[in-house]
Amino acid sequence: MYGFETIGNATVTCFDGKPVLTTDPWITPHAYFGSWTREQEIPQAQLENILTSRYVWFSHGHPDHLNADSLAELTGREFLLPDHVGGRIANDFQHAGLKYQILPDRKWVKLSPRIEVMCLSDYYQDGVLLIKMGQTLLLNMNDTSPRGHAGFVQRLAKQFNQRILLKTFGYGDIDMIHCFREDGSPMIPVAADLKSRGTLADQLGFWGKFYRATDIVPFSSFHVYQRSDSRWASQYTAPLEAFYNRGSEVQGIRILPAFIQYNCENDCVTEIRPKKLPLSIKHPEEFGDRWNEVLDKSEALRSRVIFARSSPCVEVSRPLS
Numbered sequence: 001m002y003g004f005e006t007i008g009n010a011t012v013t014c015f016d017g018k019p020v021l022t023t024d025p026w027i028t029p030h031a032y033f034g035s036w037t038r039e040q041e042i043p044q045a046q047l048e049n050i051l052t053s054r055y056v057w058f059s060h061g062h063p064d065h066l067n068a069d070s071l072a073e074l075t076g077r078e079f080l081l082p083d084h085v086g087g088r089i090a091n092d093f094q095h096a097g098l099k100y101q102i103l104p105d106r107k108w109v110k111l112s113p114r115i116e117v118m119c120l121s122d123y124y125q126d127g128v129l130l131i132k133m134g135q136t137l138l139l140n141m142n143d144t145s146p147r148g149h150a151g152f153v154q155r156l157a158k159q160f161n162q163r164i165l166l167k168t169f170g171y172g173d174i175d176m177i178h179c180f181r182e183d184g185s186p187m188i189p190v191a192a193d194l195k196s197r198g199t200l201a202d203q204l205g206f207w208g209k210f211y212r213a214t215d216i217v218p219f220s221s222f223h224v225y226q227r228s229d230s231r232w233a234s235q236y237t238a239p240l241e242a243f244y245n246r247g248s249e250v251q252g253i254r255i256l257p258a259f260i261q262y263n264c265e266n267d268c269v270t271e272i273r274p275k276k277l278p279l280s281i282k283h284p285e286e287f288g289d290r291w292n293e294v295l296d297k298s299e300a301l302r303s304r305v306i307f308a309r310s311s312p313c314v315e316v317s318r319p320l321s
Helices: 044-052 088-095 150-157 190-197 200-210 231-236 240-244 297-310
Strands: 002-007 011-016 019-023 036-038 055-057 078-081 100-102 109-112 115-121 127-133 136-142 162-167 215-218 223-225 253-255 260-263 268-271
Touching: 002 044, 002 127, 011 044, 011 127, 011 136, 019 044, 019 109, 019 115, 078 088, 088 100, 127 150, 136 150, 162 200, 190 231, 200 215, 200 240, 200 253, 223 231
Parallel strands: 019 055, 055 078, 078 100, 136 162, 162 215, 215 253
Antiparallel strands: 002 011, 002 260, 011 019, 036 223, 109 115, 115 127, 127 136, 260 268
16 A cells, blocks of 8 residues: 555554554553553554554654553664754663664655655654655644744645645643642633534634645544543543534545545545443552652652752752751
8 A cells, every 4th residue: 555544542654565654653551650541442453554664753752652661562663753952752762772763854754665754843842744645745743833833834735735634633631731729729721611612623624724734634632531530631532523523524624534544546545443442440559659648858859859940930949847
């Protein structure tokens, strides 16, 4: 096949006769200290394609994209990374003895006779991957914001007949929504308002137009909260059917199924229908977390130091009582 398939959370696997490239493979059960799990299974055929791809690209370090447990399953692959400031992921890969290559910013790199990629690192230490397959351009935007590269991507997209956008959509549950007032009462997150207004069609249409897409594949949006202490956030997730409640087209842009095989030679789309995984609620103790455990003085001091790195308002020199 000359084309691609999408599966899992944020995984696209590209083929030039055989699997050449796969992105952000989260193939093991847990992420975020067990708080997240995947919503759908990865069928054996798609898993085999992931595991036999020559190259594996990671967009950023969040564990639903660069998953440490999944990384251990990908031995022998050549890893591709964005050119992030500081090179933290590259440094960790080097210390672990992993084979990797940092992709140059805004330059096409040939991976096979008919597949080229261009990587764009962004301000938030994330990465865009543009995948050129003939006159088809995949825009793997995963969780990125448009800061720093939007105009460049928009101009480049115009050069292709078929422009397929892969991007996260939702109500905002993956952002900072676990916030409290000074009196300890929880703040209602923005995600609650967005969900009440049913804005997914608006999001799809806006970002599709923004990136000049002809097609959209919902992407990087398929996680489930499984820990008893984070299960509350599930009320703000977007179910798979929410992406299609306005039909298969929004503002003239075709909305494709989330999990597909796509043949670039004839624009043939075949839907993959993975089974929904059963949900088993996990407790924090299964992952080494105990909410009734009290910090000792050294642990409290280390906590102050960690928070001080991100906030100049935190005082760390004052002795602890």
